[in-house]
Amino acid sequence: MPIRWLGRSAFRLVSTVGRAGYLAAGAARALRRTDIWPPNVVPQMVAVGVASIPIALFISAFTGIVLALQASYTFTGTVPLYFVGALVGKTIILELGPVLTGLALAGRVGANIAAELGTMRVTEQIDALESLAYDPLAYLVVPRMLAGLVMFPIVVTFAMAMGIAAGWLTSLALLDMSSPQFIRGLQLFFEPFDVRFALIKSASFGLVVTGIGAFYGYTCTGGAAGVGRGTTRAVVLASMVILVLDAFWAATLLR
């Protein structure tokens, strides 16, 4: 019995990876269809990026507040308090800004794409696109993935700025620190590469969140229940891949 289960699971995994690879190759080929995808990119940038800014700012603001308070709690009596700025800046830029925003957007953006494309699939709207001589990968998938690639770093930039600003205001209001102290700490270990690292990471998150959402939506079967299953899988897998990618980028770019 366990062998049969293992065999079925392995088959499903290989089949899913194969279909995902097929879709990715199709999307790459669809990039050539510049008569189809360009008009859809800006609306998708708004849907994927601009509409995600409020949730990203909300999460990063509270992350900044908590980081400043926890740093102060940890450092008091042992480390100069201006290190609060260093910890807030470094942590927000290198890790929490991109990863927390990525996870939040895996839910918001990944689920949205999977549900939208899944519904279009089960109601034959994707077939209708094909019948009207549209390449559905070019029309639906390419603009979403490009929007993810471009807009995730922009959203993360806003999130990082908000996180640091929240940490700074918390330090002024609750920690008896001055602005010069906070900024001194912020500059202490700052490397311009840190921002590049965060943006590279965010772009990769954008690509996987939109790509996984598109995959589970585009290949959806089984009516409303199928759309639900696809959406859940998209969010869970995108969240897991974000964490794996996070470790991958740290291992490859920070050593």
Place this chain on the structure above:
Amino acid sequence: MSIELLDLHKAYGALRVLEGFSLEVREGEVVTVIGPSGSGKSTTLKSIIGLVTPDEGVVRVDGESVHELATDRLYEVRRKVGYLFQFAALFDSMTIGENVAMGLRRIPGITRDEIRDRVHDALARVDLEASERKYPAQLSGGMRKRAGLARAIALNPRYLLYDEPTTGLDPLTVTMVDRLILRMRDELEVTSLVITHDISSAYRISDRIAMLYEGRVRAEGTPEEIREAEDPVVRAFLEGRPELMEAEA
């Protein structure tokens, strides 16, 4: 000028839906394929525009083998074939006018004015001029079907494929849709292939009827010939009496 389906085979896993299905739809005809649910009718229709690839067999539209065409050539064939989906498959984020304009936007060199005129014309043909700015969710089932038909005819197709055009509609709307199908044939001179399990509708609109059963054509003929058929499987389907089929088995 015709659609030819030659010896089509198609299976979904262990389920074999087409097993040697062959049919020719000649210019100007309305041919209806009837058959039980799950007998492969939609698969047949989708294979004509390359949405489904048969495991074996050939689909030819105007002599071109659809599944051997390069993508751009396939798109050319699709522009010749209008498709009315079972539940219309309207893009629900767009207005009816935008839905109808979708296919037109893919025509190289077409101007905005031309698109607008052809959208108006297509909507007028199905009596939906007043609904151009409405969304699909604001329309009734019958209106959605007509909007789907407007989208299909906006491209001035040579062929129209109808997937269960009367399913789920009230009797008055069924008659209206039947008349529309005949109007499209007469006014636009399109060749039509209709799949349905609505026998009354099939009798009203068809020049020929083919019954799909166990993956192949079980009976084919004019509505009168089908009506008179003695094959117990055909009779069982026409009369809704499965016991006739059981007696045959």
